[in-house]
Amino acid sequence: MKPKVTIIIPCFNAGLYIEETLSSVLRQRGAEIEVKIIDDGSTDNTAERIQSFKDPRISYMFQENCGVSASRNRGLEVATGEFVIFFDADDIMPENFISTRSVKLELNAAIDFVCGTVRKFDAAGISPELFQGPASDELVDQILLYHPKVITCPSNFMFRNSFLKKHSLKFEERLSSTADRYFILLCNRYGRLAFYPDVVPLHYRVNNKSMSNLLNLSLVRDNEEYYNLLKNTSLIPQRIRNISLFLGNYILFGANWKIGKKVRAIRFAISSFFRNPLKFISKVSNLY
Secondary structure, three states: OOOEEEEEEEEOOOOOOHHHHHHHHHOOOOOEEEEEEEEEOOOOOHHHHHHOOOOOOEEEEEEOOOOHHHHHHHHHHOOOOOEEEEOOOOOEOOOOHHHHHHHHHHHOOOOOEEEOEEEEEEOOEEEEEEEEOOOHHHHHHHHHOOOOOEOOOHHHOEEEHHHHHHOOOOOOOOOOOOHHHHHHHHHHHHOOEEEOOOOOOEEEEOOOOOHHHOOOHHHHHHHHHHHHHHHOOOOOOHHHHHHHHHHHHHHHHHHHHHOOOHHHHHHHHHHHHHHOHHHHHHHHHOOO
16 A cells, blocks of 8 residues: 655745646655645745646645745645655655655654755756765764755655654744754654665755855844754754854854844854864964
C-alpha cells in the first residue's frame, strides 16, 4: 500500500516558477499525494497559474499576507498524510524524490524525519557541486556553526506527521528566512533525523531576488530575532554556546554595517569581541 504524503507549498507572488514546481510534484510516483498550497496574499498571477492545474490532488487556500511560517503552519493544520514535506514554491522535485524518502521512513520506525543531498540550480542550469541536509549526529554543530556544505531548506526534508503533531512542532511565526534553521533545531530536540546520501537530491533554486539573498533591514532584523530566540532557549548546547553566539554577533555586526546601521553594528561588534577577542580580531584583520 502506498503511503500518503502531504506536500505543503507556501507561496507569495510565485507566478514565475509555480507551474514548474507543481508539475514536478504531480509527476511523483510511489506515494499517494495531496498538495496544500497556501497563497500568502499574492498580487501577481500566482492564483491563475495554480488554477490552470485541474488536478483533484491540489487544494488552494488564499490568506492575507501573514508570512511564510504562518503559511506552512496553516498547511500543517490541514495535512492528512502520513508524511509531510514543506516545499518551496520555486524548487524542483526530480523523479522519485518522494518515494526514495518515504521508503526510508517506512523501513525505520525510529526515524522521525529524513533528508538527502541538494543540488543548486538557476537559469544557467544545475550546478555540479553537491550540498546536503544536516547529518544525524552533527546537526546542531552544522547549523549553528554554519557548515558551508549544509543547507536547511525545508524542501529537502520529509517528516512523520504524527511526530510533528505529538510534539506540537510548528514554524516560529516571528521568523521568516531563518525559520527553517530554527524549525530543524526544534525537531532535533524531540526526534531523530537521518541523512541519506542515496535518496534523490533536491533541486534548490538559487534566485538572486529571493528574500534570503537580498541583504536588507527586514532580513537583518529576522536574523537578530533568530539569535534572540536561540539565546533564550536550550537549543544551543553549552559546549558550543560561546562560539555560536560569537559567530551570530559577528554576522549581525557585518550585516548591520552593510545596510548603514552603524550604531547597531558596533553594539554587535562589541558583543562578538567579548565572546572571543582573538577570533574577532583575526576576522576583522582579514577584511583589510
